[in-house]
Amino acid sequence: MEGSAWSLVAARENRVYRVDxxxxxxxxxxxxxxxxxxxxxxxxxxxxxxxxxxxxxxxLPVPSISGDFLVTVDGCQIDLVHWLDGRQMGATGVPLALDNRTGLFRSIGQEMARLHRASDAWSPAADFTRPAWDRAGLLGAAPLWGRFWENASLSPADRDLLCQFRSRADQALKELQPDLDFGLIHADLVRENLLIDGDRIQLIDFDDGGFGYRLFDLATTLGKTLSEPDFDDLKAALVEGYRAVRPLDTTHLDLFMALRATTYVGWIISRLNEEGAEERSARFIRDATDRVQTWMAQDHAPGSRRTA
Incomplete structure (x- = not known):
């Protein structure tokens, strides 16, 4: 790579450089x-x-001269992957500007299902380790993205609502666990991580990928699409595309829409000192309370399996 041209292309969770x-x-x-x-x-x-x-x-990862996929330089973990051409599907908070919108979401659903199918067909090594977006990772004492119910921006009423949700959702997952499709998931299929290259959908940034409920992947994509005027059509297309590749029971999708929304309320806690974080936190809280209220308004009698 010596003498290659390079430029910074992203400085979000990781710093990503394009190297020509x-x-x-x-x-x-x-x-x-x-x-x-x-x-x-x-x-x-x-x-x-x-x-x-x-x-x-x-x-695809590129090995170093020594054959390793990962190297550490001065304490910094570094890897190199092949560049994928294409354009991001969109940006969070910006209305989607797409042709054939339902056709695209159908293709995204298909690609998501192919990811789950390929992951199930693979046998990882014994030392394989990734985070778990499971019951504990979403609702336990130390969720992967933070204790959302302790966000300092929450009003007393919103905090009470999220605490109620945490208790009810935990019981729901406990009851539903045997019936839920669980395995390796991307966990961050937002529009920035979906590249469109002609008719091809490409998935990037597996940084948060791990073990989790397959409905969580659908909820992540849909959660950033709620403000679109044709949301219902896009949701139907995503589910239709997924089911064209592999079966999935979406009865409890509203529960996972609420669970996904609360993760952002936890994620922002450690970033509240950053510029614009208060506004982002307020938006995350609005989204989460809306999703939580939608789910909690449905039939959640103790012992009931009708949790969506």
Whole structure:
């Protein structure tokens, strides 16, 4: 890579650089310190390589000269993946500007299902380790993205609502666990992580991927689409596309829409000192309370299995 041209293209959770080399274009990732262990990052890269072999268009890892996918320089974890051409589906908070919107969401559903199918067909090594978006990871004492019910921006009424939701949702997941589709998921299929290249949908940024409920992937994509005027059509297309590849019971999708919304309320807690964070936190809280109220307004009698 010596002498290659490079430029910073993203500075969100990780710093990502585009590197142009005579052998091709690549994305060089400098990982946020302390977010993922070396074992978790190596597992991510092994998983991405496996789903690529399963037919998905994902950023394949490039080994270093020593053959490792991950290297550490001055304490910074670094990896290199192949650059994928295409344009992001959109940006969070900006209305989608797309042609054939339902057709695109149908394709996204299909690609999501292919990811789950390829992941199920793969047998990871014994030391494979990734975070778990399970009951504990969403609602336990130490959720993956923070204790959402302790966000300092919450009003007393909103805090009470989220605490009630946490208790009810935890009981619902406990009852539903045997029937829910669970396995490796991307966990962050927002519009920035979906690249469109002609008719091809490409999935990038597996940084938050791990074990979780398959409905969580659908909820993540849909949660950023709620303000679209044709949301119901896009939702139907996403589900239709998914089911064209593999079966999925979406009876409890509203529960996972609420669960996904609360994760952002927790995620922002450690970032409230950043510029614009108060406004983002207020938006996350509005979204979460709306989703929570939608789910809690339905039939949730103790012992009932009608939790969506």
């Amino acid at each position: 080399h005579p052998g091709g274009r690549h994305a060089l990732r400098l990982h946020r310190p302390g977010y993922r262990s070396d074992a978790e990052l190596r597992s991510e890269l092994q998983w991405v390589e496996a789903v690529s072999q399963g037919g998905l268009s994902v950023p």
